[in-house]
Amino acid sequence: MDTVVDMAKAIKIQAKDVNVFYGEKQALNNVSIDIEDRSVTAFIGPSGCGKSTFLRCFNRMNDVIPSCRVKGSIMMGDVDVNSPQTDPVLLRARIGMVFQKPNPFPKTIFENVAYGPRIHGLAQSKTELDDMVEDSLKKAGLWGEVADRLADQATGLSGGQQQRLCIARAIAVGPDVLLMDEPCSALDPIATSVIEELISELQQRFTILIVTHSMQQAARVSQKTAYFHLGTLVEYGDTKDVFTLPKNEQTEAYISGKIG
Amino acid sequence: MNNPIEMIQPDAKTQARFEKIAQGLKKRHAASRRLKTYGIMAIVTAISFLAILLTTIISNGYTAIQQTELQIALTIPAEKLQNDDGTIDPVKARNFNWNGLIKKAFRAEFSDVTAMLDQRALGEILSKNAGYDLRRQIEAKGSIPVGEIKLWIKTSDDVDMLMKGRLDRNLDESQRRLSDQQIGWIDSLVADDRIRLVFNDTFFTAADSREPESAGVLGATVGSAMALFVTVLLALPLAVMTAVYLEYFAPPGRVTDFIEVNINNLAAVPSIVFGLLGLAVFLGFFGMPRSAPLVGGMVLALMTLPTIIIATRASIRAVPTSIRDAALGLGASRMQAAIDHILPLAAPGILTGTIIGIAQALGETAPLIMIGMVAFIVDVPATLTDPATALPVQIYIWSDSAERAFYERSSLAIMVLLTFLITMNISAVLLRRKFEKKW
Ligand SMILES: Nc1ncnc2c1ncn2[C@@H]1O[C@H](COP(=O)(O)OP(=O)(O)O)[C@@H](O)[C@H]1O
Numbered sequence: 012m013d014t015v016v017d018m019a020k021a022i023k024i025q026a027k028d029v030n031v032f033y034g035e036k037q038a039l040n041n042v043s044i045d046i047e048d049r050s051v052t053a054f055i056g057p058s059g060c061g062k063s064t065f066l067r068c069f070n071r072m073n074d075v076i077p078s079c080r081v082k083g084s085i086m087m088g089d090v091d092v093n094s095p096q097t098d099p100v101l102l103r104a105r106i107g108m109v110f111q112k113p114n115p116f117p118k119t120i121f122e123n124v125a126y127g128p129r130i131h132g133l134a135q136s137k138t139e140l141d142d143m144v145e146d147s148l149k150k151a152g153l154w155g156e157v158a159d160r161l162a163d164q165a166t167g168l169s170g171g172q173q174q175r176l177c178i179a180r181a182i183a184v185g186p187d188v189l190l191m192d193e194p195c196s197a198l199d200p201i202a203t204s205v206i207e208e209l210i211s212e213l214q215q216r217f218t219i220l221i222v223t224h225s226m227q228q229a230a231r232v233s234q235k236t237a238y239f240h241l242g243t244l245v246e247y248g249d250t251k252d253v254f255t256l257p258k259n260e261q262t263e264a265y266i267s268g269k270i271g
Numbered sequence: 272m273n274n275p276i277e278m279i280q281p282d283a284k285t286q287a288r289f290e291k292i293a294q295g296l297k298k299r300h301a302a303s304r305r306l307k308t309y310g311i312m313a314i315v316t317a318i319s320f321l322a323i324l325l326t327t328i329i330s331n332g333y334t335a336i337q338q339t340e341l342q343i344a345l346t347i348p349a350e351k352l353q354n355d356d357g358t359i360d361p362v363k364a365r366n367f368n369w370n371g372l373i374k375k376a377f378r379a380e381f382s383d384v385t386a387m388l389d390q391r392a393l394g395e396i397l398s399k400n401a402g403y404d405l406r407r408q409i410e411a412k413g414s415i416p417v418g419e420i421k422l423w424i425k426t427s428d429d430v431d432m433l434m435k436g437r438l439d440r441n442l443d444e445s446q447r448r449l450s451d452q453q454i455g456w457i458d459s460l461v462a463d464d465r466i467r468l469v470f471n472d473t474f475f476t477a478a479d480s481r482e483p484e485s486a487g488v489l490g491a492t493v494g495s496a497m498a499l500f501v502t503v504l505l506a507l508p509l510a511v512m513t514a515v516y517l518e519y520f521a522p523p524g525r526v527t528d529f530i531e532v533n534i535n536n537l538a539a540v541p542s543i544v545f546g547l548l549g550l551a552v553f554l555g556f557f558g559m560p561r562s563a564p565l566v567g568g569m570v571l572a573l574m575t576l577p578t579i580i581i582a583t584r585a586s587i588r589a590v591p592t593s594i595r596d597a598a599l600g601l602g603a604s605r606m607q608a609a610i611d612h613i614l615p616l617a618a619p620g621i622l623t624g625t626i627i628g629i630a631q632a633l634g635e636t637a638p639l640i641m642i643g644m645v646a647f648i649v650d651v652p653a654t655l656t657d658p659a660t661a662l663p664v665q666i667y668i669w670s671d672s673a674e675r676a677f678y679e680r681s682s683l684a685i686m687v688l689l690t691f692l693i694t695m696n697i698s699a700v701l702l703r704r705k706f707e708k709k710w
């Protein structure tokens with residue numbers, strides 16, 4: 012019994028009745044979910060089912076899309092994400108994001124990581140900034156590869172290195188939640204496994220939400236899995252349960268490769 | 272080893288289809304060859320027109336790079352110009368009849384010419400500004416040469432044209448601007464080696480003048496430079512801010528659409544309309560000075576704005592949205608994303624758009640005429656509110672003049688204008704390359 016209590020973690024984010032519209036078209040339908048603290052939650056489902064849309068709700072990146080409207084409540088602690096009083100800038104400093112395609116700034120490796128701390132005024136001195144950059148790169152498992160070429164262009168790195176740089180860049184701001192939208196879809200299998208290991212490590216410190224189209228990946232890195240279908244959350248539970256004993260037949264069909 | 276291998280042949284139906292395609296193929300290849308030929312013909316035509324244009328301009332204008340001078344021996348009466356202490360008295364220098372002095376010295380060499388009309392004809396060989404030039408020379412020197420000196424003095428533009436072969440001696444006397452008698456004098460001077468062609472530095476150091484030999488392009492060049500300076504200063508920040516606002520902040524809706532449509536329309540408005548606007552608003556309403564490069568620059572800025580706005584928006588849009596998302600995802604404000612990441616990446620495109628706009632503005636004549644930059648101005652402007660003219664306007668004024676000598680100067684001024692344009696374009700390309708390397 013003790014072990015069960017230990018395993019149940021605190022709730023970090025609670026989404027309730029989230030509806031998202033692109034113009035007239037509804038992309039998400041009454042999605043409610045509790046995200047556990049310091050765990051990896053995977054969003055899976057067929058293409059176009061609204062996984063990315065949902066992920067972008069957490070840091071209000073949907074604000075950028077003019078036609079997009081988000082209804083419902085997302086609470087992170089006592090922060091009401093969707094409240095007009097919540098400043099998206101502050102929110103995004105607390106919730107980092109890693110995108111599908113590695114998107115480093117066309118600047119130096121150092122500048123990429125230093126940008127976040129710089130705009131938020133996190134470092135008081137150059138040495139403090141240097142330390143932050145080093146620390147973030149270490150956490151992202153990239154330090155060993157780039158320590159002696161921080162002044163090189165970030166665009167010269169390999170795809171996998173670029174993606175880890177993007178993770179370091181997000182970590183540097185000091186968020187406690189990381190959103191990852193198919194972070195490995197543009198990478199080769201070796202780079203993918205490096206990032207997967209990294210995700211498992213980062214889970215000690217961060218609450219991670221990851222969208223993936225690879226069920227193996229979801230099974231490998233996540234503790235919780237949410238299965239989406241046509242804009243609705245069909246099934247949500249412990250990853251091992253979802254993959255071994257799906258309650259919903261759609262989930263089962265998807266997992267066994269009948270829909271994709 | 273080379274035994275032919277038995278291979279499967281396609282069936283008759285497939286064979287027939289291939290043949291049909293092959294037949295049509297000839298026609299298709301011929302069509303693309305024809306199109307290629309048309310393309311080459313078009314390019315050759317365009318290039319030859321350009322070549323004809325350039326040849327015409329150069330052959331009309333290259334002689335203006337030189338000016339005819341005449342050697343004269345004279346003595347300057349120091350006692351009439353100096354104070355007691357030997358310095359030149361500016362008032363005396365100004366009131367002294369320098370032209371008279373030169374003419375008298377010149378006439379003295381032709382003692383057989385006594386009739387009043389003939390003497391006047393003789394005087395017409397000299398530039399009307401010869402006296403003024405000499406006074407300037409003496410004043411610059413600060414001392415008066417003692418005794419008889421030999422001086423090179425500019426001839427009138429008619430003599431200049433004759434020396435450059437632009438005045439046909441075989442024409443009937445009544446048809447040409449120099450009489451037989453005058454040509455006779457000139458020929459005798461040439462025989463004495465007292466006429467020469469020298470580099471026409473006046474053209475590059477003076478402003479406009481009634482006399483072609485004293486007219487230069489510097490006034491107009493400075494006027495143009497000042498106006499363009501104002502144009503860049505106003506148009507570039509305004510256009511970039513407008514573009515950033517429209518791309519990042521403008522709420523989608525009717526108002527934004529309306530603004531967008533009108534910016535595009537503005538780009539198509541004939542430039543003279545901007546001139547009328549400048550005349551009505553800047554001169555009429557705000558009472559700004561006429562003919563001033565400041566106002567010219569403001570009008571040209573209005574004209575250039577839409578060009579730069581459109582170019583800036585296009586290059587902002589060409590920056591991948593993933594960069595914007597990356598910045599916003601880190602918690603950058605929209606302005607920070609724009610200034611730190613988008614604009615630097617869009618800069619080469621903005622630069623190109625600006626230079627295209629400025630090049631357009633540099634060649635613009637009509638709006639400047641409307642605000643009075645077409646006036647006859649003999650001084651090089653020193654401030655933005657001094658009356659000035661601009662290079663294309665100067666070209667227009669000169670090409671309209673009766674004197675053949677102004678016409679050749681007009682062509683040389685066109686060459687100066689083209690040089691400016693080419694320099695601008697080259698520097699744009701170089702700057703763009705430099706930017707692109709950095710990113
Ligand atoms: N910017 C947008 N404008 C309009 N519709 C969009 C936009 N982004 C996504 N959608 C639509 O919303 C639905 C969900 O998309 P998305 O969240 O990207 O799906 P997923 O990430 O699961 O593949 C899709 O039907 C898609 O067409």
Ligand SMILES: [Mg+2]
Pocket residue numbers: 062063064222
């Ligand atoms: Mg997606």
